Amino acid sequence: MNADPQAKVGQPVLKVDDLRTHIFLKRGTVQAVDGVSFHVNAGETLGLVGESGSGKSMTSLSILRLIPKPGARTVSGRIEIDGINVLDLDEDTMVRDVRGKLVSMISQDPMTSLNPVFSIGDQVGAAFRFHDLVRGRSAIRDAVVNVLQRVRIPSPERRLDDFPHQYSGGMRQRVVAAMAIACSPKLMIADEPTSNLDVTIQVQIIRLLREIQKETGVGLIFITHDMGVAANICDRVAVMYAGRIVEIGDVETIFDNPSHPYTQGLLDSIPHLGRRRERLYSIPGNPPDMQNPPSGCRFAARCPHVMDRCRSEYPPEATVAPGHMAACWLVGKNE
Amino acid sequence: MLNYLIKRILQGVISIVGASAIIFAISRLDDPTLLLLPIDATPEMVENLRQRLGLDLPIVQQYLIFLGNALQGDFGNSYRWEQPALALILDRLPATLELAFAGLVFALALAIPFGVLSAVYRDSWFDNFAKLFAMLGQAMPNFWVGLLLILFVSVNLGWLPAFGREGFDSLIMPAIALGWYPVAAMTRMLRSTMLDVLDSDHVRMARAIGVPNRVVVWKYALRNAAVPLVTMLGIYFANMLSGAFVVEVIFAWPGMGRMVVEAMFARDFPLLQVGVLFSAILFVVVNLLVDLSYGVLDPRIRHD
């Protein structure tokens, strides 16, 4: 939990309501995000956890309105960032007032997230230039140096004109973070920002994100497929499966009292220190075909506790405790 | 960097010398004296001429003499024009360079917008139109494009001169005829590179921090597509330089290509040799320039 008492925790900076983003292909429609609701408060980190293909990236791209075109379309829902429904905005407004300024992103792979043919100074400077926040070459240069210092890049003034290939993986991820925080957004989405890094560098990046959050009070969505990483950084966790959120709650609650069998399966697959040599548990079976998802619970085919009802009706979002929701027929039953 | 440059220049020199040896050998397969003398020339006259031109010596010796003279800038006199061959070619070189360069500019002026917009508006009517247009271009040899242009633009409409080299007007149609063909290949290549780049993480990252679409497309993405484009450009430019003769003949363009072709028909060896040598030099220079441009276009490519 974020223990800092003066952090601006509380006000929601993001409210997502019944978001559906589908991908229309010639051979059918992929229901990549299919009725997702959650919120993120200022100064808080929400973990979005789930296996690959569960719709995490598509959810974050929907928030940025950067889903792949043509093909993908957000068919319904509401996405409120700082009180503004971004689904109502036109592209010009998104570019001018939203992306970078209200919400930004730290993308998955630091090795491919920077443009290889432009200097670091040029790329980080773009954030200032196109939002007209800083004018003039030298002023932009100063601003870039300043933001690179904030992500702890040593002597940035000497490395401004270097190109991405002259930076290490960890340093590149810091540059990406610098681009993301340059215009002080209210919300930041980090899409598996550490998956492609060494463990020690992972830890550094996670620490950095926490420090940035403390300084700025930015709301953070931290996407990962790794429950262990989520435990390290998140205040709350939303577990995603096959385009839907199946469980959401405080990080302690999710870890101590997981209510959805899928969450339980994910927790069982976390590697533990000292148990290295053992074969890692993984949930048997595969996620459903997202072009023809089952009408009942999407996890039914893999669920150890499956009942008849699960196969025919999608379970409603049941409140386990205040702030703890799970979409599972078992939840009501146990009470 | 300097080492690399020296190595490349040496390689170029070897290619040029090789090209000169090949054309020298090929041109000795035939005897020019019969063409240079009247039909009723006596065998003595023929033998005299052969001696005067040095054609009676063994071919290796002839070649060494040629090389030795060439190093001193002496390529001999054209049989036909009876003037220094080098001067004749140098006189025509600017016209050929001008034409090839104009052809390249025309090709780029079409291929860049076509390729970029086809990628941005993938599968739209524009994309299909560009595809069709490019296919048409590739299906038409340049002499055919040239003849069509002369027929419609010069003969029917009377807008542009059909031949000669006088002012910008006379350059337009030959440049189009020459530049038409590569448009298709360049458009397709640019389209597919742009599709890849536009789908890349760094483009998404740029968009995510609010970089406007036009900057993402025309600056960020296009610069990434520059290396393969310049490679292709180099190949086609070299081809245009050596392949310009067809267009030069059709439009009576006073270029080097036309002169070399005429020299070939006239068995005018000295002229032919200089012409081929210059084609080879241009080829090598263009390739070297393309290579050097990589370092400028892509900071990851360093020659050290």
Ligand SMILES: Nc1ncnc2c1ncn2[C@@H]1O[C@H](COP(=O)(O)OP(=O)(O)O)[C@@H](O)[C@H]1O
């Ligand atoms: N460009 C695309 N075309 C077709 N299907 C896609 C595309 N991108 C993602 N998908 C599909 O959408 C679903 C969600 O993908 P994604 O959001 O990337 O998952 P995650 O980030 O959780 O791994 C997956 O089933 C994936 O196959």
Ligand SMILES: [Mg+2]
């Ligand atoms: Mg993903």
